[in-house]
Amino acid sequence: MNDLLKRRQLEQKMKAEGRLPPGQSATLDFPVLHYGPTPGFSEATWDLRVFGLVDQEMRWTWAEFQKLPTVKITTDIHCVTRWSKFDTEWEGVRFRDFMKLFGVKPEAKFVIAHCEYGYTTNTPLEIMMDDDVMLAYKFDGQFLDQEHGFPVRTLVPKRYFWKSAKWLRGLEFSATDKPGFWENAGYHNEGDPFKEQRMTRRGFF
Ligand SMILES: Nc1nc2c(c(=O)[nH]1)N[C@H]1C(S)=C(S)[C@@H](COP(=O)(O)O)O[C@H]1N2
Ligand SMILES: [Mo]
Numbered sequence: 396m397n398d399l400l401k402r403r404q405l406e407q408k409m410k411a412e413g414r415l416p417p418g419q420s421a422t423l424d425f426p427v428l429h430y431g432p433t434p435g436f437s438e439a440t441w442d443l444r445v446f447g448l449v450d451q452e453m454r455w456t457w458a459e460f461q462k463l464p465t466v467k468i469t470t471d472i473h474c475v476t477r478w479s480k481f482d483t484e485w486e487g488v489r490f491r492d493f494m495k496l497f498g499v500k501p502e503a504k505f506v507i508a509h510c511e512y513g514y515t516t517n518t519p520l521e522i523m524m525d526d527d528v529m530l531a532y533k534f535d536g537q538f539l540d541q542e543h544g545f546p547v548r549t550l551v552p553k554r555y556f557w558k559s560a561k562w563l564r565g566l567e568f569s570a571t572d573k574p575g576f577w578e579n580a581g582y583h584n585e586g587d588p589f590k591e592q593r594m595t596r597r598g599f600f
Contacts, residue, residue: 398423409481414471416588422478425534427542430576434511434562436546443530443547447507447568450498457546461532463488463496470527470552472559473588485550487531491524502570508549509565515575516560517584518551520568527552530563555586555593 402421409415444454455463467486473479499520506523508516522528531550532539539545544561551558557577567573578584583592 405481409471409479414481415479416473417591418593419473419477419479419588422480425480425483425543426474426476426478428474428476428556429542429561430514431512433542436541441546441564443563444565445497445568446565448500448503448570449568450500453497460488460547464492465489465533466492466529468527468529468550468552470550472550472552472556475555475557475582475586475588475593479588484535485529485531486533486536487529487547487550489526490528490530490549491526493530494524499568503568505569505572507567507569507573507575508560508563509567510560511562511564513576514560514562515573516549516558517573517575517578518554518558519572522551522553525553531559553587555582555588557582558586 402423405421406415409421438457441457442454443460444452446452465486466489467484469482469484471479471481472483504520506518506520529550530547532547534543539548547563548561549559549563574584581594583595585592
């Protein structure tokens with residue numbers, strides 16, 4: 396069977412199961428999308444920091460981070476450029492469990508992901524506490540490819556994929572919302588694929 400036919404059949408099935416958001420088509424590949432070049436990785440200098448409205452600011456080296464307990468999830472991902480990929484398999488540290496390591500102050504309402512080269516994206520803390528949100532470092536049983544965010548990315552399946560921040564270096568807990576890179580460029584602040592929250596206004600591009 397050719398790929399186009401496979402994709403159309405998958406779309407029918409996912410539509411019937413209520414898993415195909417409006418305006419999306421199925422992909423069998425794993426497209427790479429980001430702004431700017433792919434950063435390198437140096438274990439000697441890499442760290443992951445949490446800061447802002449937390450009880451204790453902390454940092455992990457790559458070796459330390461890999462010792463944290465992980466979970467595996469199978470989920471669908473939806474890119475605002477209209478591809479959806481179904482039943483993707485990820486492993487990483489569940490965000491809700493991760494939060495217990497440093498404690499989050501009650502005033503914190505938003506999580507801002509900070510990445511290499513200054514990319515940021517914002518998500519309400521309430522969404523980040525869902526079961527399916529993780530700091531992912533394996534895809535399909537293998538470490539992430541560099542271009543897909545190695546060593547660590549956030550995975551926020553219930554939002555368009557731009558909220559899943561590649562090359563993560565910091566997580567900021569904030570009382571106020573801080574729209575990030577694409578949100579400032581005109582993408583919707585919430586980005587729920589099932590509500591088709593794609594673009595809002597003209598941004599800075
Ligand atoms: N650090 C960083 N993360 C990012 C981006 C980016 O430009 N920089 N782009 C986002 C966008 S727009 C998408 S669609 C997804 C794509 O992830 P993928 O390349 O693994 O498919 O990464 C998101 N995370
Ligand atoms: Mo995107």
